[in-house]
Amino acid sequence: MIDAMSDIGSIDAQRPCNAPIGIFDSGVGGLSVARHLADEMPCERLLYFADSAHAPYGSKSLEEVEQRVMQLSGYLVRHQVKALVVACNTATAAAINRLRSTYSIPVIGMEPAVKPASALTRSGVVGILATAGTLDSGKFTRLQARFGREVRIISQSCPGLVEQVEAGDLSGPRTRELVQGYVDTLLAGGADTLVLGCTHYPFLLPLIRELVDPEIEILDTGLPVSREVFRQLDAGKLLADRKQTGGLEVLSSGDAVLTHTIVSRLWGTAVPVRVVKTL
Ligand code: DGL
Numbered sequence: 001m002i003d004a005m006s007d008i009g010s011i012d013a014q015r016p017c018n019a020p021i022g023i024f025d026s027g028v029g030g031l032s033v034a035r036h037l038a039d040e041m042p043c044e045r046l047l048y049f050a051d052s053a054h055a056p057y058g059s060k061s062l063e064e065v066e067q068r069v070m071q072l073s074g075y076l077v078r079h080q081v082k083a084l085v086v087a088c089n090t091a092t093a094a095a096i097n098r099l100r101s102t103y104s105i106p107v108i109g110m111e112p113a114v115k116p117a118s119a120l121t122r123s124g125v126v127g128i129l130a131t132a133g134t135l136d137s138g139k140f141t142r143l144q145a146r147f148g149r150e151v152r153i154i155s156q157s158c159p160g161l162v163e164q165v166e167a168g169d170l171s172g173p174r175t176r177e178l179v180q181g182y183v184d185t186l187l188a189g190g191a192d193t194l195v196l197g198c199t200h201y202p203f204l205l206p207l208i209r210e211l212v213d214p215e216i217e218i219l220d221t222g223l224p225v226s227r228e229v230f231r232q233l234d235a236g237k238l239l240a241d242r243k244q245t246g247g248l249e250v251l252s253s254g255d256a257v258l259t260h261t262i263v264s265r266l267w268g269t270a271v272p273v274r275v276v277k278t279l
Helices: 008-013 031-040 062-078 089-102 114-120 138-147 161-166 173-188 201-211 222-235 256-267
Strands: 021-025 045-050 083-086 125-130 152-157 193-196 217-219 247-252 273-275
Touching (some): 021 031, 021 062, 031 201, 031 222, 031 256, 045 062, 062 083, 062 089, 083 089, 089 138, 114 125, 114 193, 125 173, 138 152, 152 173, 161 201, 173 201, 193 201, 201 217, 247 256, 256 273
Parallel strands (some): 021 045, 045 247, 125 152, 193 217
């Protein structure tokens, strides 16, 4: 493993505004966050790392995920990113504190939208869909303890869903069956507000909407995270020059053709993909 910390100080000191924003996820899920960044900040260059060769993170130990996250983030920082967006709830739960104490650039992570969901629910029950890694983390336990006094928070891990999105299957019979089972459990528990606590799940939103009553609220964190990225870049005078043309470049640890096909489909246009096997 390359020591991610060894070359940081000198790079941080002179990071230009027009450098890319580094974003990463276990795979293509974090593109749901990148989409908000691209819409809100069209002049920003986005350098997205899809760690598809190591997906899913959700069934790995938090220590394993933390180690991988430090490798990926070290790679992105050596490629001069001006900020890091951890577009993965599981990776945030595993490594956000270490990332923040390692790097001096802005590091923005994800957190299931428990707070807004607690304010929205009328039944008093909030249902969380997330990976086992996120739900088992100390970070989630603290979040639950913070809001669990006001409302009942019930959660459902969703094995298999990340794999379906990684395969580009957003609405086939197997995906439908998995989503139906997970959502039904939460609805049967009285939830009227569902939280998408994994960045892969917003790609399943059309399917989830089809399967639940229209009055069920469904929240994800992509937009608030994008606004926080803007706020931190603005505060650090790191926003890109308005004349810069932004865009998305994707790096992947997975298969080039498969990643290109899925990324382009999820993004809606052809996106350049570069395979990175060693970090
Ligand atoms: N997109 C991820 C998350 O937000 C990762 C899921 C996984 O790889 O299991 O948690």
